[in-house]
Amino acid sequence: MNLKELLAAKAALDAEIATARKGESAAALRRVQELVSEFGFTMQQVFPLVPLKDKNAGEAKYQDPDTGKTWTGRGKPPTWIVGKNREDFLIVQPEHESHQRAPYLAEMAAAAGRNERPC
Template identity: 80%
Template sequence: MPMNLKELLAAKAALDAEIAAARKTESTEALRRVHQLVNEFGFTSQQVFPLVGLKAKNKGEAKYRNPETGATWTGRGKPPAWILDKNRDDFLIAQPEPEAGDRAPYLAEMAAAAGRNQASR
C-alpha cells in the first residue's frame, strides 16, 4: 500500500538525518586523512591551497585583435604599440549578435510598455 504524505515526510526526515550523520562521519575521516598526508609529506598550505589569497583579476573580454600576430586588447589601460595612433575600428573583434530571446529589454522599451499599461487602465 502506498504511503501517505505524513509517512513520506517522516521517511524523508529520517533519511535526511542518516545522510547528515554519514556526511559528518565521512568528512571527519577525510579531514583526518588529509592532515596525515600533509604531515607525512611536509606540504605547506600554499602547496595544498595554491589559489587561496589570490584575487582573480577580471581582465575583461578582448575587444581588439592584431590581425598580424593575433594579440588582443580589451580597450582598457595603456594601448599596445600595434594599435597606437591607428584607427581602432580596423582592429575591432566582431561580437556575435545576441539572439532575440537572449536580449534583455531596454529601459526605453520597458518605460514605453509601462506607459501603455498605465494609459489602458
C-alpha cells in the first residue's frame, strides 16, 4: 500500500471508531441512567465534589499576630509584613514526636550496647 491508500484506510478506520464510540457511549449512558434510577443515587453521590489542591500552595511560614493571616514566603509579600523584620512573624513549628524521642532511643541503644537498663 502506498501513502495515499494508507491515509484513506486510516480515515475509514477513524470513521468506524467514531461510530462505534458513539454507539457504545450511548449504551453506557443508558446503563448509568438505569442504575441511578434503580438505586436512587443523588448527583452528589454520582459526582462527589472533590476540592482541588493547589499544587503551588506551600505551608505557611509567617503569620500576622493581629489578624491571624498567614503567608508562605512565596510571591508578593502581604502588606502586614512589608518593610518589617520577617523573623518577628515566623511561625514556630513544633518538633515532631520522633525528634523529641530520639535522645531517649539513643540512650537505649547505648545502654543495650553496655548491657544496662536506660535511666
